[in-house]
Amino acid sequence: xxxxxxxxxxxxxxxxxxxxxxxxxxxxxxxxxxxxxxxxxxxxxxxxxxxxxxxxxxxxxxxxxxxxxxxxxxxxxxxxxxxxxxxxxxxxxxxxxxxxxxxxxxxxxxxxxxxxxxxxxxxxxxxxxxxxxxxxxxxxxxxxxxxxxxxxxxxxxxxxxxxxxxxxxxxxxxxxxxxxxxxxxxxxxxxxxxxxxxxxx
Amino acid sequence: xxxxxxxxxxxxxxxxxxxxxxxxxxxxxxxxxxxxxxxxxxxxxxxxxxxxxxxxxxxxxxxxxxxxxxxxxxxxxxxxxxxxxxxxxxxxxxxxxxxxxxxxxxxxxxxxxxxxxxxxxxxxxxxxx
Numbered sequence: 001x002x003x004x005x006x007x008x009x010x011x012x013x014x015x016x017x018x019x020x021x022x023x024x025x026x027x028x029x030x031x032x033x034x035x036x037x038x039x040x041x042x043x044x045x046x047x048x049x050x051x052x053x054x055x056x057x058x059x060x061x062x063x064x065x066x067x068x069x070x071x072x073x074x075x076x077x078x079x080x081x082x083x084x085x086x087x088x089x090x091x092x093x094x095x096x097x098x099x100x101x102x103x104x105x106x107x108x109x110x111x112x113x114x115x116x117x118x119x120x121x122x123x124x125x126x127x128x129x130x131x132x133x134x135x136x137x138x139x140x141x142x143x144x145x146x147x148x149x150x151x152x153x154x155x156x157x158x159x160x161x162x163x164x165x166x167x168x169x170x171x172x173x174x175x176x177x178x179x180x181x182x183x184x185x186x187x188x189x190x191x192x193x194x195x196x197x198x199x200x201x
Numbered sequence: 202x203x204x205x206x207x208x209x210x211x212x213x214x215x216x217x218x219x220x221x222x223x224x225x226x227x228x229x230x231x232x233x234x235x236x237x238x239x240x241x242x243x244x245x246x247x248x249x250x251x252x253x254x255x256x257x258x259x260x261x262x263x264x265x266x267x268x269x270x271x272x273x274x275x276x277x278x279x280x281x282x283x284x285x286x287x288x289x290x291x292x293x294x295x296x297x298x299x300x301x302x303x304x305x306x307x308x309x310x311x312x313x314x315x316x317x318x319x320x321x322x323x324x325x326x327x328x329x330x
Contacts, residue, residue: 051276067267133317
């Protein structure tokens with residue numbers, strides 16, 4: 001698969017590299033059809049929060065306090081407004097926070113709108129936040145309504161280099177199964193045809 | 202194999218280096234530095250079995266409990282899987298886009314803090330399976 005989530009993983013790793021040695025957090029979640037039930041807005045924000053590193057200045061005490069409070073009470077999980085409050089409190093002392101969410105269209109619509117509202121609140125309350133989102137074009141209207149109006153946008157189209165790299169890997173894999181079947185000619189034919197098809201899309 | 206010193210520090214989340222090492226670094230020597238860089242905190246039993254690739258960090262039960270309490274999601278698992286699969290060079294063109302640079306370097310409060318990458322149906326996931 002030549003996927004956006006590869007782009008996401010590249011962006012996440014690149015940001016991590018740039019963040020090295022600074023008081024910067026890079027938090028990410030890949031949305032997934034198969035995890036729809038668990039990927040509610042509150043779990044998503046909590047899932048981001050649990051990635052905030054202990055080494056980042058001032059980032060941990062708040063979480064610990066909230067956990068202790070909950071434990072002394074009835075041990076309940078936080079609800080969304082409380083989770084959001086904790087998230088903002090935790091990140092506001094950092095120099096910068098990158099939130100990366102891949103394939104946001106794969107969330108259940110109700111969860112997605114709750115999450116987008118939550119993200120809008122985070123951006124408003126913590127100006128040190130930068131948001132990276134990937135998704136299908138059909139949810140652009142929805143995204144624009146909540147937060148991406150005027151945002152930077154990049155249209156993901158795999159370039160020829162990406163396609164060639166991908167095909168080479170696939171054919172190498174196939175070749176290992178039965179080296180006699182994949183001749184050089186066949187290999188070139190497949191490559192040529194696929195690149196032609198891709199350029200027609 | 203190194204064992205990092207365990208000193209007194211705050212209990213609980215300060216022991217959790219697992220995510221730190223995963224979410225904030227890519228190069229494995231950086232990961233190493235990260236763990237070492239934090240050794241003034243109480244990090245419990247940190248086993249650096251990093252013959253370049255793996256780091257096993259002994260996490261306190263407390264830290265795991267707090268993480269589980271925050272969310273049942275484990276985003277790092279998926280990230281590692283996707284990263285392992287990623288081909289060198291794929292998507293590099295995105296990083297060279299002006300939009301990416303402007304977004305990642307933008308000052309607080311200037312313009313929109315969001316970068317949206319969208320791919321057409323059939324170009325991303327369903328393209329060439």
